[in-house]
Amino acid sequence: MADPPHEQPWSRVLEDLESNPNGLTSDEVRRRRGEYGANDIIEGGGRTPVDIFIAQFDSVLIWVLIVAAVLSVWAGHTVDAVLISIIVVANGIFGFVQDYRAEQSLESLRELAAPTATVRRDGEVVEIDAQEIVPGDIVVLRGGDVVPADGRLLEETDLQVDEAALTGESVPVSKSTAPVESETPIAERTSMVYKGTNVTRGKGVAVITETGMETAVGAIARELAMTEETQTPLQTELDQLGRMLGGGVLVLSALVAPLLLLRGTDPVQASLTAVSLAVAAIPEGLPAVVTLALALGVRRMSDESALVRRLPAVEALGAVDVVCTDKTGTLTKGQMTVSRLWVNDVVLDLDLDGKTGDTQRADRKDLLLQIGALCNDATLESGDPTEQALLEAADRHGFDLEDLRDEYPRTGEVPFSSDRKWMGTVHDDVGYVKGAPEVVVDHCDRILTADGPVALTDARRDRIETTVREFGDDALRVLAMAYREEVTGPDDLADGLTFVGLAGMIDPPREEVADAIAATEHAGIDVKMVTGDNVRTAGAIASRLGIGSEGLTGREIERMDDEGLRERVEAVDVFARTSPEHKVRILQALQDRGHNVAMTGDGVNDAPALKNADIGVAMGIRGTDVARQASDMVLLDDNYATIERAIERGRTIFDNIWKFVAYLLSANIGEVALVFIASLYGYLILPAVQLLWINLVTDGLPALALGSDPKGEDVMDRSPRDREQGIIGRAMLVMIGGMGAVTTIVLLALMFYTLEGEPAVTPRTMTLVFTSFVFLELVGLYVIRWLRETPILSNGWLTASVAVSILLHLSVLYTPLSQYFGTVPLDVADWGLIAVVLAVCLPGYLGVAVLVRRMQD
Incomplete structure (x- = not known):
């Protein structure tokens, strides 16, 4: 059409569409069906299941882990390779399941379509499959129907349409055949009906202007199809971390092996050490910990709605x-509620008692609620939201609705219409009316007061108008109530009414x-x-x-x-x-x-x-x-309150991931720096098997237990983190660099102190450094948790995992397993040295943590 149909007279729209009120002919329908296609939402732009699965591996960190698995196989560490591979595949499968479900949104749009529609064709009213609707069809709409396509109204009788799914409008919209201005937003285009919306009341006839993907719903489907999935901050940050680690691994491998060879290390041992350091530098447990932390968050959030x-x-x-x-x-x-009444020139809040010692006022209030309940076509379970609100108010204030309707049976009625703006019912010889205040007042010549009915003077009319305006300023939807005695039928309700009061209703905020x-x-x-x-x-x-x-x-x-x-x-x-x-x-x-x-x-x-x-x-x-x-x-x-709880949960999860990355990388930097600097002096201080054991013991159960850490005490006192500030931000670099430097310096000092000038590393020195490193990592773990204000003993799983890690390490010192790790049993004096190492490092760790905390404040 050349001009928007909502702004054109319906006769002009019919002319532009070459249609007429009797409908199209069958031959014309077939021609238009060939031109416009089916009235359907066409699915397009989606990814195939294969595409979705492949996309799960489009992550730098995942590719770094795959390289790590290959290097582990080459170095003969098959167990590490298998574990890394399991992590990669499990993450891929889980991500596939989640993303595949997200691709179903366009299919849901199709389910909105009405299965059948009533149309006029060849001069007759027939029911057809809604997919066969074409532009120019004349559609008949009744209460309960789903609108099959976008259309311009030709006729309407008390037609109301629930358009909440399309516009967000909280109450059904009264429709009209009158055109509206060109710039009128879709929520106010009363001359139009739209595909997928629901007729709640009345009836109407419309000429179809758009079908299928050209409807308002179709435009949304098209936009969804063209919208690409966005990465979350975490996904972006993990990719950045993967790139950093990948580059670091390449540099590390290129430097360490030649240095060891120059110092006379066996070529095989030098290669194994280089590969082990490369694998040690990669946080292969990161995807598992992230997945665990997120999965625990999902479970806890589901418990919180x-x-x-x-x-x-x-x-x-x-x-x-x-x-x-x-x-x-x-x-x-999400439901209309009567919250305020005006009777006897007094405002009554229905959240309060309303009967406090004023019997006459309470009687007037009860009469107003009775009118609202009887002059009403709804039930508590279904019907117009405004009328349901009136019923609920009466029910809440002591009326038995079933008994009330039995006592006052309806003997006549004047239906509501958008033109009349009021409805009335007759109950034997009494008539009740409710409707728009400005209209109801015009039909009244008296007003009910504490002293009984009196003349409705201009001053009293002004007072009603002022009250309506005050209610409106508070966003209340206002209805007026009136009655007439000694009526003989519905025609008597047009004048001579007695004004009772006003009812103000609103969809109230959640407490x-x-x-x-x-x-x-x-x-x-x-x-x-x-x-x-x-x-x-x-x-x-x-x-x-x-x-x-x-x-x-x-x-x-x-x-x-x-x-x-x-x-x-x-x-x-x-x-x-x-x-x-x-x-x-x-x-x-x-x-x-x-x-x-x-x-x-x-x-x-x-x-x-x-x-x-x-x-x-x-x-x-x-x-x-x-x-x-x-x-x-x-x-x-x-409920919005659930969002607030979810944000708190999300911050806690990021904290746990941050703690794990800080914990892991500070240890990895310490390992790499220690081995690298020692190699410059010709010492192989930690062989490959010990490096991998450190990662297994300290990066295994304790790291996984971090994923279930409770929230820090200040989690909702902080501002949101900077969108541009990734996990590896300035604070993180200071944390891992500072703790890694403290670890390296103290353990190098321990190495030189215990070697006493020996040309090669002794088993005792190696065991002392090896054991000190394991215990320092566990101490550093608690320092990092303290930094995020996490109560020290609040995570029972972490406490248990640390205890298990210590027992596992002791097993490689005091059991036959020591022959596989090159360790020797430590005596009391050796443990005293380790205690000194811990005592020296702890203040250093805390100093770094205090510096980082100040940076984050």
Whole structure:
């Protein structure tokens, strides 16, 4: 079509589509089906299972580990090669399972399609497969139908459509045949219906304007297909670490072997030592520890109502510094609630008793609630959300709804319509009316007061108008209630009514959310509301929750270029009336400003933003399958407070990974530096078998146990880590360099002290250095945990693993295993030397830790 259909009169739209109210002919349908294709969401742009599996090995660290496995085989260390290979394959399989599930989001879009549709063809009303719909078809819509394609309304009778999945609008939208302005956002295009939305009330007739991939849902599917998966900060940082280690291994291997050969070391031993050092420098346990830490986080978060779909997302939550959250159901309870009444010129809060000593006021309140319950077509389980809220209020304040309807049977009614804006019911000789205040008041000539009905003067009308405005300023949806006695039928409800009062309702904030928002903001995380609701409602809820008041609407965003939006986006707290395109632009503007963004959503319209976000968070209760499968995490309770707990968990997991990397690399640097410097003096201080044993004993169970470390006491008192600051940042380099230097210097001193000028390393010296190194690594482990403010004895698994490691090492000193490691038993004096080494190194380690802590403050 040349012009947008929502802004054109429906007659013009029919003309442009070469259609008519009686529908297309069968011949014309066949022609158009050949031209436009099926009314279907076409899956495209996805990866095959083979592609997904291969992609799991597209990591520098994984390739470094594969090289390490090859080198281990060459050096004759088959066990190490097998363990490394198992780690690589297991990580690949686990990643494949997670990523394959994520590729199902486009398939979920197809499930939104209505299976059948009612259309007018050849002048008759027939039911067809919804995939056979073509542009120009005339579709008949009734309550309970799923809209089969995008269409322009030709007729409507009290038509309301739930568009929450597409627009985020919290209540059904009343539709009209009147055109709207060209720039009207999709949530306010009352003249249109959209594919995949649900008719909740009334009926209508529409001419189909777009089908398949050209619909609003199809545009989202196309965008999802073109969106590439983004790497989490952890994935990026592990790749950077892999590159660093790969380069270091090459340099190490190229230097150590020649140096040992120049000093007269046996060529085979020199080669084995070079290979062993290369393998020792690679943290082959890192993928296993990372996977364990993330898997434990996933399990614990599932217990806290957060279901993680991609493992790296757990840690990535810890890097988030902006949360863009939906309003309805996430910050609020997700259901309309009557929270305020106005009767007898007094405002009553229904969260309070409302009956405190004022019998007359309570009677008026009860009458108002009774009108709301009887002039009502809903049930507590189903129906219009506004009417359900009125029923729930009456039920909450002591009315037995079944008995009430039995006592006052309905004998007549005036149905609600978007033109009339009120509905009425007759119960024997009494009529009840509810509707828009400005309309109901016009039909009233009296008002009920504490002294009974009195004339509705201009002053009283002004008071009602003022109260309606005050309720509206608090984002309440307001309905007026009235009655008339001695009625003979529905026609008597058009005038002569007595005004009773006002009911204000809202989707109220969750009680726990305000504290959760305060906690996340205390942790340096900015919270922004991004919603399809109107700006007044959104602003009122945001103000109650302490989010902020600076607002921006979808129309204002459309008038901005990308640079203008980037300049405004950080200062804005509330984005209202947003479309899918707006949400993606908001997200990209924040990311361009260097932020790590978590985006929440529940509808089809949220899927592109969820997939583009650093962390996409979908709703588990209200969320569509499309949103859930485009996300990284699903909130099973749809509650913002769960996000705050997940962020805390994510930070804890990053801390544990940081501790492990610091622990492992500080030890590896110490090993490499010690062997390298000793080789310059002609000493082979740690042979290959001892280097590999150190890695097995200290990097095995203790390192794995770090993955289950509890949170540090300051985890939510810190600001989010810099997006550009990887695991190997300045603080990490100081930590591993400082601890590695202390270890190297002290153990070199021990070596020279015990050798006493001997030309070759003695078994005693080798055993002392070997044993000291193992114990120093375990001491360093607790220093690193202290740095992250982790209680020393808070991890029972770690304490047990350290004890097992010590026992294992003692076994190579005092059992026949010593012949395989070249060690000798140590006596009391030797253990005294080791105690001195520990006593000297510990202050050095603590000094490095204090320096790092100051750098991080």
